[in-house]
Amino acid sequence: MSSKRIHFGVMLQGAGVNMNAWRHPSVPPNASINFDFYVERARKAEAAGLDFVFIADGLYIHEKSFPHFLNRFEPVAILSALAAMTSRIGLVGTMSTSYSDPYTLARQFGSIDMISGGRAAWNAVTSPLEGSGRNYSRAHPDHALRYKIADEYLEVVTKLWDSWDDDAFIRDVKSGRFMDPSKMHRLDHHGPFFDVEGPLNIARSPQGQPLIFQAGASDAGIELAAKYADCVFTNGGTLEKAQTFYRKVKDAARAHGRNPDHIKIFPGTGPVIGATEEAAQERLREYGKLLTIEDALNYLSHFFQQHDFSVYPLDEPFPDLGDLGKDGFRSTSEEISRIARERGLTLREVAVETATLRAHIGTSETFTGSAERIAGEMIRWIDEGAADGFMLGFPVLGCGLDDFVDLVLPILAERGYHDMQTQGTTLRDHFGLPYRESVYAHPADAAAEEQVPAMAGR
Numbered sequence: 001m002s003s004k005r006i007h008f009g010v011m012l013q014g015a016g017v018n019m020n021a022w023r024h025p026s027v028p029p030n031a032s033i034n035f036d037f038y039v040e041r042a043r044k045a046e047a048a049g050l051d052f053v054f055i056a057d058g059l060y061i062h063e064k065s066f067p068h069f070l071n072r073f074e075p076v077a078i079l080s081a082l083a084a085m086t087s088r089i090g091l092v093g094t095m096s097t098s099y100s101d102p103y104t105l106a107r108q109f110g111s112i113d114m115i116s117g118g119r120a121a122w123n124a125v126t127s128p129l130e131g132s133g134r135n136y137s138r139a140h141p142d143h144a145l146r147y148k149i150a151d152e153y154l155e156v157v158t159k160l161w162d163s164w165d166d167d168a169f170i171r172d173v174k175s176g177r178f179m180d181p182s183k184m185h186r187l188d189h190h191g192p193f194f195d196v197e198g199p200l201n202i203a204r205s206p207q208g209q210p211l212i213f214q215a216g217a218s219d220a221g222i223e224l225a226a227k228y229a230d231c232v233f234t235n236g237g238t239l240e241k242a243q244t245f246y247r248k249v250k251d252a253a254r255a256h257g258r259n260p261d262h263i264k265i266f267p268g269t270g271p272v273i274g275a276t277e278e279a280a281q282e283r284l285r286e287y288g289k290l291l292t293i294e295d296a297l298n299y300l301s302h303f304f305q306q307h308d309f310s311v312y313p314l315d316e317p318f319p320d321l322g323d324l325g326k327d328g329f330r331s332t333s334e335e336i337s338r339i340a341r342e343r344g345l346t347l348r349e350v351a352v353e354t355a356t357l358r359a360h361i362g363t364s365e366t367f368t369g370s371a372e373r374i375a376g377e378m379i380r381w382i383d384e385g386a387a388d389g390f391m392l393g394f395p396v397l398g399c400g401l402d403d404f405v406d407l408v409l410p411i412l413a414e415r416g417y418h419d420m421q422t423q424g425t426t427l428r429d430h431f432g433l434p435y436r437e438s439v440y441a442h443p444a445d446a447a448a449e450e451q452v453p454a455m456a457g458r
């Protein structure tokens, strides 16, 4: 097996990340709340040796939101259920640092990690949607403040997960000693945003701690990832852009005294696959037909703070939107505007391309084509230091995942970049990451383990 095995996550986003995927014949129209469909897709991914399933989330909807957003499962609930219905695949769920409490979150993900035998990860997001505040009885914090809150939030959660030493619970029936109080650690955290006494009311989990994913690509996002994250989910973009981002994150991790190999980077992509180039283009046309131009404009507005794009002429250059989006999905909206400017695209072109190809998580032009070409490109991204794996957000989860498993994975397996069997039993095992020792366990050893070899990383 190649040491460059490509890691894969699959977004279980209802029918798929194309906003109108629900209209495609390869999925049930109610996929977003169809538990059997979630289980079937998760098991398919598991049997193919993919590393994890991923649940994105949001906390505000309105009448123009994507159909999937209007009626979907809450991430912790669906992951808990999937934990019981699967046995090897990792379970990654999104939860907001701006609209939840660290104590509750630490319990929830600690519990899923235990229930699943060490397969849980939390995707920490700061919540870009301004309307979320109106659902949570508070003012929506701006971009900078959200990241300050997130930093303290992650500190609290990771410390709570170390509330108990690994051997704190003795459960000695004979003597009646349930636990050793000297192995319990109260937190007593007092910061600008959180006051948390602790300890957490659940023991350390099979991975030591669940993994942390981070999704947010501004400088503040990268800094947060460098400090705390095991994995980063990012927009795809071009190979060169992905290489720059990859280096930035690894360098930032190194600057925090971490081993850069211990932070895995997953550009998002929604491959459009065919047995031949022509078959892939046909698939793309088929996906395009799921959307009207009004749908595509609504899709775009999601990344620009619900801006109404219907007021602009469709076939004129993409409008200059100034700071719009800065306080929401900043890195994504900046990327869309930059591409539009650089390639001189019209509003119609940007809307259609964003809605069909970029599909929320990054560019997919590179990954539209024959299975042979897609496999080759993926290998190139891994070998040339642009990614450790990919977050697969198939435009349509039915035929998309099937095509990937049937057509692309066999090629990757033959070239030594994939194995139908995941490594080990925990998600950390799958990624080759070490068990997460408690800060109280062997402080000196833990520090040494993270010490950065001079030329570590790719």
Ligand SMILES: Cc1cc2nc3c(=O)[nH]c(=O)nc-3n(C[C@H](O)[C@H](O)[C@H](O)COP(=O)(O)O)c2cc1C
Pocket: 055, 056, 057, 058, 059, 094, 096, 124, 125, 126, 127, 128, 129, 215, 216, 217, 218, 219, 220, 221, 222, 233, 234, 235, 268, 328, 329, 330, 331, 332, 361
């Ligand atoms: C690839 C990617 C995926 C994201 N997924 C989610 C999500 O599922 N839910 C959510 O509320 N925010 C999500 N976000 C938003 C971020 O958490 C963050 O609030 C936003 O991108 C602004 O931060 P940034 O400028 O650092 O990217 C995502 C961002 C990126 C780049």
